[in-house]
Amino acid sequence: MADTIRFRIRRQDHPDSGPYWQEFAIPYRREHNVVSALLAIRENPVTIDGERVAPPVWDSNCMEEVCGSCSLRVNGRARQACSALVDTLEQPIVLEPMLTFPVVRDLLVDRSAMFDNLRRVKAWIDIDGSWDIHTGAPRISPQEWDLNYALSRCMTCGCCMDACPHFGLDRDFIGPAPLAQVLLMNSHPTGKYSRADRLHAIMSDGGLTDCSSAQNCVRVCPKHVPLTAAIGKLGRQTTAQLLRDIFGG
Amino acid sequence: MQNPHFLLRRVHSLVGLVPVGAFLLFHLWENSKSRFGQEHYNTYVVEKIQNLNYVWFLEVFLIALPILFHGVYGMVVFWRGKQNVTHYGYFRNWMWLAQRISGVGVLLFLLMHVIGTRILAIWNEAVRQDMFSHMKNVLSEPYFLVPYLIGLVLTTFHFCNGLWSASIVWGLATTPRAQKIIQVASGVAFVVITAVGIHGMLGFFLAS
Numbered sequence A: 001m002a003d004t005i006r007f008r009i010r011r012q013d014h015p016d017s018g019p020y021w022q023e024f025a026i027p028y029r030r031e032h033n034v035v036s037a038l039l040a041i042r043e044n045p046v047t048i049d050g051e052r053v054a055p056p057v058w059d060s061n062c063m064e065e066v067c068g069s070c071s072l073r074v075n076g077r078a079r080q081a082c083s084a085l086v087d088t089l090e091q092p093i094v095l096e097p098m099l100t101f102p103v104v105r106d107l108l109v110d111r112s113a114m115f116d117n118l119r120r121v122k123a124w125i126d127i128d129g130s131w132d133i134h135t136g137a138p139r140i141s142p143q144e145w146d147l148n149y150a151l152s153r154c155m156t157c158g159c160c161m162d163a164c165p166h167f168g169l170d171r172d173f174i175g176p177a178p179l180a181q182v183l184l185m186n187s188h189p190t191g192k193y194s195r196a197d198r199l200h201a202i203m204s205d206g207g208l209t210d211c212s213s214a215q216n217c218v219r220v221c222p223k224h225v226p227l228t229a230a231i232g233k234l235g236r237q238t239t240a241q242l243l244r245d246i247f248g249g
Numbered sequence B: 001m002q003n004p005h006f007l008l009r010r011v012h013s014l015v016g017l018v019p020v021g022a023f024l025l026f027h028l029w030e031n032s033k034s035r036f037g038q039e040h041y042n043t044y045v046v047e048k049i050q051n052l053n054y055v056w057f058l059e060v061f062l063i064a065l066p067i068l069f070h071g072v073y074g075m076v077v078f079w080r081g082k083q084n085v086t087h088y089g090y091f092r093n094w095m096w097l098a099q100r101i102s103g104v105g106v107l108l109f110l111l112m113h114v115i116g117t118r119i120l121a122i123w124n125e126a127v128r129q130d131m132f133s134h135m136k137n138v139l140s141e142p143y144f145l146v147p148y149l150i151g152l153v154l155t156t157f158h159f160c161n162g163l164w165s166a167s168i169v170w171g172l173a174t175t176p177r178a179q180k181i182i183q184v185a186s187g188v189a190f191v192v193i194t195a196v197g198i199h200g201m202l203g204f205f206l207a208s
Helices: A034-043 A113-120 A142-152 A161-164 A178-185 A192-204 A215-220 A227-246 B004-036 B039-051 B054-082 B091-123 B126-128 B131-140 B144-170 B176-206
Strands: A005-011 A020-027 A071-074 A077-080 A094-097 A103-105
Touching: A005 A034, A020 A034, A034 A094, A071 A161, A077 A161, A077 A215, A103 B144, A113 A178, A142 A178, A142 B004, A161 A178, A161 A215, A178 A192, A178 A215, A178 A227, A192 A227, A215 A227, A215 B054, A227 B176, B004 B039, B004 B054, B004 B144, B039 B131, B054 B091, B091 B126, B091 B131, B091 B144, B126 B131, B131 B144, B131 B176, B144 B176
Parallel strands: A005 A094
Antiparallel strands: A005 A020, A071 A077, A071 A094
């Protein structure tokens, strides 16, 4: 068996049609990753039963784990297909789309919920003027910068959302990644001014309180974004905001 | 104006700590006095509490209603989650599932426990006068002893694991290190509180 690489892939032809499974085997080559193996399958899309089929559809781009587009479930776990090295995986390698998002076709999902939810939490910074405001660049302490940089590594791949027991098609939860961006935007010197707006956005339906700390998000994040630390800090910020809302200040 | 969705969940968390969690500690501590024997227990534990000023008010507003709210809203939270431990078998994910299962278990246990003690005592004079003997009889029956033991462990687990998640919810523990420390502390608390509870159950048999 060592001279082939076997795959079991969940297929779905249409967003509304049912799934089915197909198995493929490609000749063994050292240092294949899941994307390069999918490319090899596409060259010769014949199942192990000898049937010639339409090649599986997937999404990918950068091939260096920075764009976040090739997220899929490899052996049940959401991760980046490009950095999933075949030599480290148990075979047959089971590929599924991230089913907490709507499936477009085969392994390709519609991750627009990620961007919609970033909008929901106002994860942007209002510009402080299109003219020269005659002030220097804002100063940020190295400690704060350290955390901000870790948060800014998020590439909206959606792995954390797939692993979260509270995120899903039929549920309202914003999800871990957009929550972490609230903390990043709140700590920006200009972004600070919209802090209360963002906190109120996550103190509403589907907001921070829908998290119950299963903490899968931080375990699957390919960029090691400190998601659970962010959720804890947002817990503190929302507690303080709640007190400000009730008692003023 | 606060969003009710946010407030309900935070009140759910707060109520689990105080008064429900605080009452659990008080309850197990008081019951550990069973080791002093029938007379002491009936006089200085049961009667003393029954003679508290406005005890019915405390029972309804500090115990019954908070537990009812925590339980009912807990079921809402329960249905909002979808377990995935088969895909993600991490420790904290298992604890997430255990928190939900124990919550349902505690509700079933409380139904049995409250009917069999407090509610039974309303019309049963003998039970009201001698709760010690009643509990001793109940716990002598394996059909009750086993559910009581399981119910106790589920309750203390649910409380201690809830302490951990509440520390994140309210923003006390923010760093992974702080969350780890609270995880260890709540584990120790689980062992100690469960021991106090079992000690209280044993007291009915070992009392002189």
